[in-house]
Amino acid sequence: MTKTVIIGTNHAGLAAANAILDNSEQEVVMIERNENFSYLSCGTALWVGHQIDSVDGLFYTNREDFEAKGAKVRTQTIVDNIDFEGKIVHATDQQGDKVEESYDKLVLATGSIPISPKVPGRELKNITFMKKYEEGQNIDQMFEHEDVKNIAVIGAGYIGVEMAEAAKRRGKNVLLFDALDRCLPSYYDPWFTDDMDKNLADHGIELHYGELVKEYKGSDKVEQIVTEKGDYDVDLVINAIGFSPNNQLAKDHLELFANGAYLVDRHQQTSDPDVYAVGDCATVYSNALQGTTYIALASNALRTGIVAGENIAGNPIESPGVQGSNGISIFGHHMVSTGYSVESAAKFNLDVKYTDIEDTQKPEFMKENADVKLRMVYEASSRRIVGAQMSSTTSDISMAIHMFSLAIERQVTIDELGMLDIFFLPHFNQPYNYINKAALAAE
Numbered sequence: 001m002t003k004t005v006i007i008g009t010n011h012a013g014l015a016a017a018n019a020i021l022d023n024s025e026q027e028v029v030m031i032e033r034n035e036n037f038s039y040l041s042c043g044t045a046l047w048v049g050h051q052i053d054s055v056d057g058l059f060y061t062n063r064e065d066f067e068a069k070g071a072k073v074r075t076q077t078i079v080d081n082i083d084f085e086g087k088i089v090h091a092t093d094q095q096g097d098k099v100e101e102s103y104d105k106l107v108l109a110t111g112s113i114p115i116s117p118k119v120p121g122r123e124l125k126n127i128t129f130m131k132k133y134e135e136g137q138n139i140d141q142m143f144e145h146e147d148v149k150n151i152a153v154i155g156a157g158y159i160g161v162e163m164a165e166a167a168k169r170r171g172k173n174v175l176l177f178d179a180l181d182r183c184l185p186s187y188y189d190p191w192f193t194d195d196m197d198k199n200l201a202d203h204g205i206e207l208h209y210g211e212l213v214k215e216y217k218g219s220d221k222v223e224q225i226v227t228e229k230g231d232y233d234v235d236l237v238i239n240a241i242g243f244s245p246n247n248q249l250a251k252d253h254l255e256l257f258a259n260g261a262y263l264v265d266r267h268q269q270t271s272d273p274d275v276y277a278v279g280d281c282a283t284v285y286s287n288a289l290q291g292t293t294y295i296a297l298a299s300n301a302l303r304t305g306i307v308a309g310e311n312i313a314g315n316p317i318e319s320p321g322v323q324g325s326n327g328i329s330i331f332g333h334h335m336v337s338t339g340y341s342v343e344s345a346a347k348f349n350l351d352v353k354y355t356d357i358e359d360t361q362k363p364e365f366m367k368e369n370a371d372v373k374l375r376m377v378y379e380a381s382s383r384r385i386v387g388a389q390m391s392s393t394t395s396d397i398s399m400a401i402h403m404f405s406l407a408i409e410r411q412v413t414i415d416e417l418g419m420l421d422i423f424f425l426p427h428f429n430q431p432y433n434y435i436n437k438a439a440l441a442a443e
Ligand SMILES: Cc1cc2nc3c(=O)[nH]c(=O)nc-3n(C[C@H](O)[C@H](O)[C@H](O)COP(=O)(O)OP(=O)(O)OC[C@H]3O[C@@H](n4cnc5c(N)ncnc54)[C@H](O)[C@@H]3O)c2cc1C
Pocket: 007, 008, 009, 010, 011, 012, 013, 031, 032, 033, 034, 041, 042, 043, 044, 045, 077, 078, 079, 080, 109, 110, 111, 112, 130, 131, 132, 159, 246, 249, 278, 279, 280, 281, 296, 297, 298, 299, 300, 301
């Protein structure tokens, strides 16, 4: 019987385990460093910001679910190294005992590690990342203390903006820093982020953009951060300047992408045919780019896990690739995007054009309506869609972005969207939908 060892059992590893266990009779061993399974860090800001009542719903499965399907589960066990020649995983369990597991197939699902700003003072207390459940617990407890007043969030990407909102909702003074001149620069063009920055500022968040932290100061705990532009008193620092792939176990054995992620094919197979890599430790195929890239998202982790698991179970499916679709909702301001913005396309040498529209979802005579802002980005030569960004200050318009995700995957052109059959009913829509209008107006 084939034996598969899965290292790392968060979203990607769990998806791979389910796919193998549900589709074959194979032996599966799951090894995880943490005690808990399946923590949805995506909900941390909602929990810490007291927008949901409890953290309990942020765990969607547990070890018993996998043991019931026949898997052997080792939690609180750290994999120390792998003998790829002999096909043996070496680990240490909670008691400090050495553990060995042989394998026929290995799945690396070791995820990502938050990047630490390399500045003096970063070892001081009250400087934290926001990735693990325990870090969320710690931040939540610190927010309880009245003397923890000033919170600095470093990095105005997804985690930073969400944690800034959460801290503000807990009544803190929030200072949000980014190296670049606006929030969410990797996902949206300024046409969208200008609105989000105004939203953040209107809710009392102090924006410090284009301002790099040079030092954290304090005797035991952090007391001040020093940037090129000033010194600021702080009681807690949350670092959120991106993730790097956790490639520690196989970086000397496998082929790597430019940022260190395990390079995989469309079956999630690495350069060692018996080793698969999934989720944040691996590359993805981008349909917008039509090439390999790195995008750390839970949604990619789940899909890549399924692909690897199905392949190991004997069903040789290929990944359709990803668009890196994502979304954010801050103080009721909703933004969603897929593929590339105009700015990010330029970074990847894609020559693009774009078409914009600001509209309402429904005809003006409808009492309840939604404002919609849309930018569609298309390749200049082929006219295929390579990105879309949308926002609304009133309504959940997120479902439309999934259509753009499919359009990118299937290489639909901007001209095809002009004539796309989008139905009309005043309750939902205008006779000319905003997608049709913007596509027809494209240069
Ligand atoms: C605050 C926050 C909010 C987020 N919000 C969203 C969102 O809204 N939408 C979205 O799509 N994505 C979101 N993400 C990103 C998403 O959480 C990650 O992309 C996802 O967790 C990746 O899953 P993974 O299983 O590949 O890796 P990870 O979640 O990093 O899991 C890797 C696992 O491997 C284990 N491991 C590592 N090394 C070893 C070892 N040597 N031995 C044993 N075990 C090991 C780790 O303990 C861990 O459990 C968010 C991330 C954060 C931090």
